Amino acid sequence: MFQYVIKRLVFTIPVLIGISLLLFFMLRMLPGDPAQVLAGQMATPEEVENIRRQLGLDRPIHVQYAVFFSRLVQFDLGRSARTQNPVTREIWARLPNTVLLAVVAITLACLFGIPAGIVSAVRPYTWMDYLVTSAALFGISMPVFWLGLMLVVVFSILLQWLPAGGTGSWKHVILPSVTLASFVIAFIARMTRSTMMEVLSQDYTTTARSKGLKEEVVIVKHALKNALIPIITVVGLQFGLLLGGAVLTETVFAWPGLGRLIVDSILARDYPMIQGAILVFGLLYIFVNLVTDLLYACVDPRIRYD
Secondary structure (H helix, E strand, C coil), X not given: CHHHHHHHHHHHHHHHHHHHHHHHHHHCCCCCCHHHHHHCCCCCHHHHHHXXXXXXXXXXXXXXXXXXXXXXXXXXXXXXXXXXCEHHHHHHHHHHHHHHHHHHHXXXXXXHHHHHHHHHHHCCCCHHHHHHHHHHHHHHHCCHHHHHHHHHHHHHHHCXXXXXXXXXCCHXXXXXXXXXXHHHHHHHHHHHHHHHHHHHCCHHHHHHHHCCCXXXXXXXXXXXXXXXXXXXXXXXXXXXXXXHCCHHHHHHCCCCCHHHHHHHHHHCCCHHHHHHHHHHHHHHHHHHHHHHHHHHHHHCCXXXXX
């Protein structure tokens, strides 16, 4: 397993290089002049040209990428064009908030999605199954930003139970984490239902029941254990998406995370901040996928990493 981890980490290097290459050139295709945005509409052409020279935007694009990549291999993401602070410092200040939101959301998704999928699979085509599948369809179809706004209206404005945004206490985490978890709960519930129904129809499940084992033992020890690998795959992929896909949720709830930082940086055409934040997201996603692959061996000892 150690050799497998080392091999995966080595393969991470060309992936990150590819991400940096695509990200760098795609950002330069965005409309708008970063120097003009930073200088303001009332700036003179000389002022705009000075800012462009300070940012290095007057150089050929391949030279700009060479400078960016040379700093990247030294773990230097540069300075923000908007705040002049080191990009690394800005990211480390926001990263814990995004990770906290994603961890709480994926925990809620597992606590509600997996049991709902099991109940739906054990009682197929009953009112409980129809209730779970309808709720899952609602959760998958609901736009995240609309659900977040409706939760703010109900729980913050009408009932005044929870704060509408910001951070500071555990109450501030509830609404954005529930909003972020809504889609994942539905996705995990549907995957758990389909996987469990397939496992419950296998011969070894029928044999376990014929031995006189309790239904709870058959479901948990035999069926769920063999259905965990697809569920773990979905949970791992969704957790990686939560880390990088909380942009709308963080914007709606004014949550000071990386997603909101990216939105503010895009509006300001802050290339160094956008590049650094998305590279961090890519690295986190790769790490989550690696951990997910390693969990397979913990669930099924027959899996070997050669």
